Amino acid sequence: MKIGYRRVSTTEQNLDRQDLGPVDKTFEEKLSGASAKDRPALRDLIDFAREGDEVVIYAIDRLARDLRDLHDIVATLTAKGASVTFLTERLSFTPQSDDPFATLHLHLLGAVAQFERAIIKKRQAEGIAKARERGVYKGRKPTVDVARIRALRASGVGPTAIAREMGISRITVYRALTAESEPVAA
Numbered sequence: 001m002k003i004g005y006r007r008v009s010t011t012e013q014n015l016d017r018q019d020l021g022p023v024d025k026t027f028e029e030k031l032s033g034a035s036a037k038d039r040p041a042l043r044d045l046i047d048f049a050r051e052g053d054e055v056v057i058y059a060i061d062r063l064a065r066d067l068r069d070l071h072d073i074v075a076t077l078t079a080k081g082a083s084v085t086f087l088t089e090r091l092s093f094t095p096q097s098d099d100p101f102a103t104l105h106l107h108l109l110g111a112v113a114q115f116e117r118a119i120i121k122k123r124q125a126e127g128i129a130k131a132r133e134r135g136v137y138k139g140r141k142p143t144v145d146v147a148r149i150r151a152l153r154a155s156g157v158g159p160t161a162i163a164r165e166m167g168i169s170r171i172t173v174y175r176a177l178t179a180e181s182e183p184v185a186a
Contacts (some may be wrong), residue, residue: 001025001053003082005045007062018058020087036069046073051081051095059088060106061113070110144168149176 004023006015011030020026025048029041036042042063049055055077057063063086064070074093077084083094089109091102131137145166152162159173166173 001050003027003045003049003053003055005042005055005057005063007031007039007041018062020056020058023056032065035066036064036073042073046076046080049077049080049082053082055082055084057084057086060086060091060109061116064110065113065117067107067110067114070106070113074106144172144176146176146179149173153177 002023002025004020004026006018006020006026006028008015008018008030009032013030015028015030027041027045027048029039031039045055060070064073074084078093078095081095083092085092089105091105093102093106128137149162149166152165153159153173157165159170159177162173163170
């Protein structure tokens, strides 16, 4: 079976540019590639892949932005007996192949993707710092009703019950109770 995987970083982005050609099944997501563990479609693909399947990905940075994740994903899929093909880079990995050049190429391009992600994060942090200096950046809007947490606690409701009732974690309740009238982001 030929299985496709397509990913973009945000919901505003479009997957159409990542043409995989004819595939039997496609897994898609619109999430950051920073961490493999936070991507349900990727986990589903790994669970779904079987011996003899070919997993097709448009480009290495669509699969992972972390070198360790990239290596682990490719190793997991090939250990299951599936092959992995990156169309843009023209690289393929199979359970039987042991091509040192392809492995070097994968590591080099994976390192570039990881570096690119680090640069993006650094620029973002710099932009936020400059916006804060100008008073433009206010940060994330509060997602927790601190007043309600405090009112429930004042009426004798315990932190665990408050967390359960509001659908938040206990640590968020404790933060709200100890914060000095600051909004709490969950």
